[in-house]
Amino acid sequence: MISVGGSVSIGATMDGPQTVKSPSSSVGDYLKAIWELSEEGAASTKDVADRLSISSSSVSNMFVRLREMGLAEYERYRGITLTEAGRLEALRLLRRHRLIETFLLECLGYSWDEVHEEAERLEHSVSDVYTERLAEFLGHPEHDPHGDPIPGKDGTLKPDDSFPLAEATAGQRLRVFRVGPEDAPTLAVLEGSGLLPGKVLTVREVRALDGLVTVEGEDGKTHTLGGPLADTVFVRSASGGG
Amino acid sequence: MISVGGSVSIGATMDGPQTVKSPSSSVGDYLKAIWELSEEGAASTKDVADRLSISSSSVSNMFVRLREMGLAEYERYRGITLTEAGRLEALRLLRRHRLIETFLLECLGYSWDEVHEEAERLEHSVSDVYTERLAEFLGHPEHDPHGDPIPGKDGTLKPDDSFPLAEATAGQRLRVFRVGPEDAPTLAVLEGSGLLPGKVLTVREVRALDGLVTVEGEDGKTHTLGGPLADTVFVRSASGGG
């Protein structure tokens, strides 16, 4: 199926025929960052540097190494894109990350904004066996607590048909599907407004002038969000189960 | 309470006043190995090297670094012992390790011999918060699946009053409390003989000549163990709950 860059073997010397050494946590986080950024074409050095809070020169260095490992295609000054091998590795990590977040929230009583940081470390330490047994333990969830889809074992990812609340129109009955950023302050505000994934709401007003969105929750309370915040809340028509 | 080597801060430069940077996974594994070996005084370079499958020269190097970090006392050619700070760090890891093993076995359906390897990695990635929430989730267990006591949050460790099956005498009714090694083949044999922690057995014969021990399980089946194996199974009088 893949014929891009050969195998993912990393060690310089010949190791076994099928040995796929799993990348270090650094490499893994780079792959995830590039994957997340590459919806709009190649990812730039600066984008990745900003996202990972690492200097541009370090990123530039790593780009060369990712190319040498067969995980990415990269040309000087031209940005980077993942190979099929790199994409699969990124999705493997994403699957772990989102399953772990689900476990932390549902089983260990983590709060909404604590889960991401812990998952960011654990995703690199758990084995494939652990991941699949955890998935089973959790009942094979399809979305993480933020509403993001959990990639399948084989790297499949459900297409996302949600849209930002900012683009809704008054009168629509919608279900919160996913929230964008995962920083604590944002999550705290959203939680206060009852805008966590799964919640159903009715749009009362979308004011074109300044983008203010007013919604009414199922409890009848109304909340108003500024445009930027309404851009980070993704919704779908309130029909299917969340 | 401690006045041995000062704080555990590791970075060379001044960081916060109370900053206790948690050791890398390498350092942590060294501390655990030294702790486990130091029941008989100072741990030697070779003992640690063998246990961690690392070259002696690397170990020698690390001993110097552990001393500089205030985690151990060490003199050239004289072996190494942990400071109070080092001991607490080792027990902190041991607590994590054993809680994680319990979780893997009880919740994720890991087999007896799979748990150790996974825990050996995860112990370095989980946070204090994770550890304590996991302990709560598991109902604050006091022993891991191998029967080893789980250290308390504060580094307390229950004294171990078990003894090797090899030192039992015929007629005794005993409860398996703990098994020593954690390699897959040994555990497989023990599992086949129904000698996992918690099982109750009656000693039928202990042959002084070659150390052969014959026991009868609660199901009436008898099993015979060679001396070396009987040395690795630790038992207690079968009275209290396991």
Next chain:
DNA sequence: GTTGAATTTTAGGGATGGCTAAGGGTATAT
């Protein structure tokens, strides 16, 4: 088309934590 700002790369350096090879130290048996 030149220029200037932003981005990217290169050069050089540091911490961690492995390794092998070679040289010292210790202890035991003779």
Next chain:
DNA sequence: ATATACCCTTAGCCATCCCTAAAATTCAAC
């Protein structure tokens, strides 16, 4: 007391992955 086997340390090396400072490139505005 000395030989010798084993253990321990030193020296020198490499890989990973981060950094700062300086040089190179790109791109857009003029």
